[in-house]
Amino acid sequence: MIQFTRPGFLVSGLIKIQEALAAGRLSGDGPFCRTTEKLLETELGTRRALLTTSCTHALEMSALLLDIAPGDEVIVPAFTFVSTVNAFVLRGARPVFADVRPDTLNLDEERLPQLVTPRTKAIVPVHYAGVGCEMDAITAIAKGCGAAVIEDNAHGLYGTYRGKMLGTIGALATQSFHDTKNFTCGEGGALLVNDPHFVERAEIIREKGTNRSRFFRGQVDKYTWVDVGSSYVLSDILAALLLSQLEARHEIQQRRARIWNRYATELADWAASLGVRLPTVPAHCEQTFHMFYLLIPGARRSAFIDHLKARDVQSVFHYQPLHLSPMGIAHGGTAGSCPVTERVADELVRLPLYNELTEHDQGVVIDAVRSFR
Numbered sequence: 001m002i003q004f005t006r007p008g009f010l011v012s013g014l015i016k017i018q019e020a021l022a023a024g025r026l027s028g029d030g031p032f033c034r035t036t037e038k039l040l041e042t043e044l045g046t047r048r049a050l051l052t053t054s055c056t057h058a059l060e061m062s063a064l065l066l067d068i069a070p071g072d073e074v075i076v077p078a079f080t081f082v083s084t085v086n087a088f089v090l091r092g093a094r095p096v097f098a099d100v101r102p103d104t105l106n107l108d109e110e111r112l113p114q115l116v117t118p119r120t121k122a123i124v125p126v127h128y129a130g131v132g133c134e135m136d137a138i139t140a141i142a143k144g145c146g147a148a149v150i151e152d153n154a155h156g157l158y159g160t161y162r163g164k165m166l167g168t169i170g171a172l173a174t175q176s177f178h179d180t181k182n183f184t185c186g187e188g189g190a191l192l193v194n195d196p197h198f199v200e201r202a203e204i205i206r207e208k209g210t211n212r213s214r215f216f217r218g219q220v221d222k223y224t225w226v227d228v229g230s231s232y233v234l235s236d237i238l239a240a241l242l243l244s245q246l247e248a249r250h251e252i253q254q255r256r257a258r259i260w261n262r263y264a265t266e267l268a269d270w271a272a273s274l275g276v277r278l279p280t281v282p283a284h285c286e287q288t289f290h291m292f293y294l295l296i297p298g299a300r301r302s303a304f305i306d307h308l309k310a311r312d313v314q315s316v317f318h319y320q321p322l323h324l325s326p327m328g329i330a331h332g333g334t335a336g337s338c339p340v341t342e343r344v345a346d347e348l349v350r351l352p353l354y355n356e357l358t359e360h361d362q363g364v365v366i367d368a369v370r371s372f373r
């Protein structure tokens with residue numbers, strides 16, 4: 001069976017883990033954490049990158065930083081992973097579900113103005129598949145209503161929008177290093193703090209509400225409890241593993257680009273003949289080759305998945321529309337309110353795409369896809 005995904009692995013990861021173990025500093029915020037954070041800060045140009053235990057936790061930190069409270073509204077795409085919205089619901093916010101664009105499947109900026117109210121506290125665009133959302137329009141709308149923009153950039157590390165790195169446009173942004181993502185340490189994430197005004201408090205929230213980071217820098221002579229917070233620091237062993245992958249980012253992204261481009265080229269005629277849609281990447285966006293998906297019309301998706309399975313190829317779909325989930329309905333979601341999300345959730349299939357997918361195995365996938373009529 002050709003698997004749909006496999007976590008990336010490099011021998012350099014083993015070496016770095018060994019180094020971390022030998023250094024005897026396994027908890028969070030150790031030397032590997034700092035090196036990895038510096039690498040992200042330099043390459044992205046963000047004010048502060050803080051490694052976290054997951055993207056979910058980085059989103060939770062964002063909600064704490066914005067003082068999200070009951071009565072606040074947070075606009076999220078209906079087509080995303082649950083953490084994008086859960087982090088804010090945890091603080092008592094009301095989620096407001098926005099539909100996505102039919103081309104990129106990103107939050108539809110044209111639908112935003114009608115969803116904004118005086119209670120809108122944040123807008124959370126997700127750069128789906130690592131293709132940038134229309135950030136100029138989203139930023140302007142957020143400015144107009146005084147809401148913060150938090151980019152859920154779980155798919156988009158090293159992608160760009162009009163020349164700007166994804167994850168550096170909103171006040172805050174979140175990354176995921178879960179083992180399904182381009183770069184991984186198993187479970188992990190990062191909070192990118194672009195607005196300098198949040199830096200100090202972000203460090204405090206990540207360190208259980210203490211000023212421990214300032215203590216380590218010698219800025220205070222003892223550390224103490226100063227704010228709310230939780231335990232969001234990533235172990236140095238995992239930071240070491242993550243560093244090995246980020247250091248190999250060019251090679252990893254080149255491999256993924258080669259795989260992605262081959263799918264796009266070799267499936268184009270087949271897709272056109274069946275009315276299947278392939279991903280759209282606008283010219284002003286550099287994507288991250290995080291996923292290759294197909295939109296299969298006419299209620300034929302499960303037949304397609306079965307067809308691939310019979311040829312030993314695993315394919316998967318996602319996301320169930322959030323506004324129609326039990327929690328979404330409890331928060332006022334109604335059928336028909338996000339028609340594009342509702343349609344693509346029934347049509348989307350993801351093909352195998354991972355760093356170590358071989359040319360041979362990709363050929364098997366392509367043959368299996370093209371024999372579906």
Ligand SMILES: *Cc1c(COP(=O)(O)O)cnc(C)c1O
Pocket residue numbers: 053054055056057080081083084126152154155175176177178187188189
């Ligand atoms: C993977 C993912 C997350 C959650 O990442 P974790 O690191 O597993 O918490 C959040 N949002 C999106 C869009 C994701 O794809």
